[in-house]
Amino acid sequence: MHAAEGLITGLCALACVTPARAGNAVQAMPVDAFLDTLAVNTHVNYTDGAYANVRNVGDDLAWLGIRYVRDASPGSGAAPLSSYVYLAQRGVKFNFLMHENITQSIEEVTRLNTAVPGSVAAVEGFNEINNWPVSYHGLTGIAAGLAAQREVYTRIHDTQGFAGVPVYDLTGFEPKQVESRVNSADYANQHVYPQNGEQPTYEANGDTWMGNAINGLKKYQLPLVITEFGYFSSPQAGWYMLGVDEPTQAKGVLNGYMDAAAAGVKRTYVYELLDEKPDPQNKNDGMHYGLFRNDNSPKLVAYAIRNLTTILNTSTVQRTRVAATGALTYTLSGMPVSANSLLLRKKDGRFVLVLWNETRIWDRAKGTPLSSPPAEVEVDFGTTASRVDLYDPNVSEAPIASHRDVRKISVSVPDHPLLLEVTPGAPPRL
Structure with missing residues (x-):
């Protein structure tokens, strides 16, 4: 789940893409590989809002041309396992977040993968432990999250039926303070939310949000995923975490998808598929990140993604x-x-x-x-x-x-x- 406090901050000089110079023979990324980088967050476990209609969720994903989603593991909310099975049978591939009861999380994920083999694309450690602290075997804070991540990594790789399923790292720890992710993660993981309505990779004032996030994880020498990225469509003035209008949201999201793929990011999960609940007075920023509005009508960003995938397919x-x-x-x-x-x-x-x-x-x-x-x-x-x-x-x-x-x-x-x-x-x- 998103929180503004999980923003990536700071400056870096990384350019995700180097323009072609004279005479360069540029190796192309296969279109299918690019399309597989496009992913989105969902909240099937939330049954008190737009996600309660799981058929809409499946229809929206198919309409967009996106099949990879990130969600809490089954059992984390009121949604029955059948909701996840329904989506999996329609070709949806899940990255599942663990909750504090690791045993239960793995059991639920195993049940889904048994019902629909291959439906679990990845398993991810705890979400933004700086915002939602966890405890683990007497430990608290960052130490608890890192220790729990090692258990998740070991148990997933020891679980029958999960051969080849990667473990994404947890989020919410400071990479500068952690030297290695050996035996903890197969993929490094970051959240990237550009502030002040800025572009993902380049801003004239020197801000490079996605570049900073990628640079911070290079020392782990792991492939990278970005499991949250996006803009909320509630226009605001001021400073820090600002909403933008729908056309600007569409520009930022498509640019971010392109920036990430060009930088070699394996998969980028935009936050999120649906505006969860009605917020007509724009009092809750978190209710406006969706590619679709709360009534399931597509925003401009949804049309842009559909156009993109249609052109490429x-x-x-x-x-x-x-x-x-x-x-x-x-x-x-x-x-x-x-x-x-x-x-x-x-x-x-x-x-x-x-x-x-x-x-x-x-x-x-x-x-x-x-x-x-x-x-x-x-x-x-x-x-x-x-x-x-x-x-x-x-x-x-x-x-x-x-x-x-x-x-x-x-x-x-x-x-x-x-x-x-x-x-x-x-x-x-x-």
Whole structure:
């Protein structure tokens, strides 16, 4: 469960993505691998709000094109095991948080994985122990959480049926004070909530929220997950944990998904699927993080995610014969320091070059959205591309422009992802 106090703070110089230089052959991430990084938090265990309708939860996930969720282990609330079984049978893969009764948590998770084999994608230690302290075998505070994590790690790896199921680390301890996660976690784990309506990775004042989180865990030499990330859609002015409007939420969430994937984060769980309860007077920030409103209507961020997954899942009937190596050589000219790129490759051999520019998107003094001129970037493919289609998932799943038989194109890169779907030209004859 989210708490504002769990924010990642500080500064770092990490750039999650290095723009392509002249002549670089960039290895593309398979589209399926990218789609598997997209995940979301749910609260199936909450039966006094929007999550009580588990059918809506399943429908919403399918509509978004997301199958990985993070939730409390069955038995942590009033929801019956059948609710989790229903979602698992629809293809949902769970990362389950442990509660203080570790034995009971593992028993419940085992029951689900037995009912629907493969439905448990990961198991995670305690959540934000700095905000919800735990006790363990006479220990309290951080020591209790770290000791309990070692037990979770050992018991999951010793449990029949969980071969290959990774253990995510607990959250809420200070990595600077803990030197090793050996025999404690398979994945390092962080929560990232950009403050003041700022961008995830780059802000003109020097704040780099996601970069700081990633840097802080590098010493563990483990793959990384981000199990909470997001923005709440309740526009606010001031300082610290500020809400934004729905269009800005959509920009921030999509940029965060892209930043994380480009930085090698295995999976990013946006907080959260649904606004849990009605809050018409905007008195409770926590009731506005959803991709869907409390009445289950999609916000702009939900439309943007659906557009993104639809674009990436669409393939041609005939595979592109070229680019068998999975790499594309291209040059980006005019990319500002605030801009990032990510190269993906579809099953049919086409490439998707994603460009986004993390200029300021929120005026915290006024509590209103900001817009900046797009960055004018020239893309040079080195050789002729037979087709380049441009998509803006924040607008539509349909292309906004198309080009044929081009070597170079100029694109206006906005403050959110722009997708260039590239069909390479035929290789030259020898």
